[in-house]
Amino acid sequence: MNHVWHQARYARWQLMADEIFKELGFLPVKNVITPIVTEKIANMMGVLCAFVISSLLHEYLIIGQFDLGQGEHAFFFMNHGVIFILWEAVFGRENKNEIRKLKSS
Numbered sequence: 001m002n003h004v005w006h007q008a009r010y011a012r013w014q015l016m017a018d019e020i021f022k023e024l025g026f027l028p029v030k031n032v033i034t035p036i037v038t039e040k041i042a043n044m045m046g047v048l049c050a051f052v053i054s055s056l057l058h059e060y061l062i063i064g065q066f067d068l069g070q071g072e073h074a075f076f077f078m079n080h081g082v083i084f085i086l087w088e089a090v091f092g093r094e095n096k097n098e099i100r101k102l103k104s105s
Helices: 002-033 039-066 072-091 093-104
Strands: none
Touching (some): 002 039, 039 072
């Protein structure tokens, strides 16, 4: 029972954080950049900006709690953003469809 409660609590927190990162990072950057570049690149930049917001938030929390601001946590979360974008570029939905077409022919 405790495990189920923990999962539900974590899911609610994650939904709230997801909205914050969308509203502060992804959507503003995507809306500003979309007229200039392709939608795919605008999405990538929006995702990267959401990870920037996440890294700044985590770095702020570490500085506030432990007075240790060396940028390690910001670097960690920014790396996740870059890796996520690369992963989607290689293994994303569009690429999976192309791979299926190649296998079926």
